[in-house]
Amino acid sequence: MVAPHGRQVNMSSGTADRTGGATEADNTFGFRAVPTPDKQRLVDAVFDKVAGRYDLMNDLMSAGLHRAWKDALVNWLAPPRATSLRYAVLDVAGGTGDIAFRIARRSESARVTVADINKEMLAVGEKRAAERGLADRVSFVEANAEALPFAAGAFDAVTIAFGIRNVPRIEVALAEMHRVLKPGGRFLCLEFSAVDVAALDRLYDFYSFNVVPRIGGWVVGDAEPYRYLVESIRKFPNQARFAAMIERAGFARVAVRNLAGGIVALHSGWKL
Numbered sequence: 223m224v225a226p227h228g229r230q231v232n233m234s235s236g237t238a239d240r241t242g243g244a245t246e247a248d249n250t251f252g253f254r255a256v257p258t259p260d261k262q263r264l265v266d267a268v269f270d271k272v273a274g275r276y277d278l279m280n281d282l283m284s285a286g287l288h289r290a291w292k293d294a295l296v297n298w299l300a301p302p303r304a305t306s307l308r309y310a311v312l313d314v315a316g317g318t319g320d321i322a323f324r325i326a327r328r329s330e331s332a333r334v335t336v337a338d339i340n341k342e343m344l345a346v347g348e349k350r351a352a353e354r355g356l357a358d359r360v361s362f363v364e365a366n367a368e369a370l371p372f373a374a375g376a377f378d379a380v381t382i383a384f385g386i387r388n389v390p391r392i393e394v395a396l397a398e399m400h401r402v403l404k405p406g407g408r409f410l411c412l413e414f415s416a417v418d419v420a421a422l423d424r425l426y427d428f429y430s431f432n433v434v435p436r437i438g439g440w441v442v443g444d445a446e447p448y449r450y451l452v453e454s455i456r457k458f459p460n461q462a463r464f465a466a467m468i469e470r471a472g473f474a475r476v477a478v479r480n481l482a483g484g485i486v487a488l489h490s491g492w493k494l
């Protein structure tokens with residue numbers, strides 16, 4: 223695992239903000255209002271707790287659907303299948319490597335860097351890469367999406383799946399992902415979004431708030447991390463608002479595809 227170049231230092235709790243900025247509750251951790259400097263620490267604690275059971279929980283919570291959603295991201299990305307040119311991909315908040323492995327399997331020319339702030343998630347990912355014989359084409363770097371330790375224009379594509387809503391300063395992360403893309407490079411984001419089917423909406427709410435934390439309690443031994451995950455989904459901007467944020471970060475030709483009635487959405491953009 224590469225050394226943590228990008229981790230920020232002012233994420234500890236307390237009211238002192240070394241940047242001199244405001245420390246009022248200007249952000250959210252699920253439904254709780256929290257100061258931005260505290261959010262990352264709280265998010266990290268969630269993923270520290272769930273890392274060992276993260277992949278199993280994804281299958282249980284989504285009845286395996288997260289696999290189809292991740293496939294949909296890679297299908298839309300359409301990485302070149304065989305080319306002599308190297309295809310450099312950065313998967314931000316890539317956790318245990320699901321997106322990276324799919325891209326590496328699809329494209330022999332792909333070299334995928336998984337960047338994630340959480341050591342526990344990365345350790346699971348590295349082990350899985352070795353088990354899949356992909357360790358030579360998928361590498362793991364501890365890094366904060368808000369301060370990516372890569373040169374401008376380093377990547378042909380940047381992906382992020384179920385990661386952006388956990389990042390305290392979404393605009394900063396979007397700007398960073400834009401910076402590290404080559405001109406002509408592609409950005410793809412998979413994230414939970416706003417359901418646009420009325421009956422499904424109610425069923426989904428019931429399932430999310432009642433069933434998901436209970437499964438978390440059984441499998442991880444603690445319902446709290448899954449309460450956060452469900453609440454954070456409800457706080458995340460809907461499809462149109464998030465598309466506007468992506469445009470403001472400098473991306474062009476921004477397009478959205480809903481999956482499962484808007485339970486999740488794919489956002490695509492280009493650095494032109």
Ligand SMILES: C[S@@+](CC[C@H](N)C(=O)[O-])C[C@H]1O[C@@H](n2cnc3c(N)ncnc32)[C@H](O)[C@@H]1O
Nearest residue numbers: 315316317338339340343366367383384385388
């Ligand atoms: C729900 S998991 C998604 C993992 C993987 N992309 C997937 O789809 O299975 C969210 C990930 O975001 C990471 N994360 C949270 N805040 C981050 C930040 N500021 N920078 C980079 N990664 C972050 C967490 O450590 C966690 O691994």
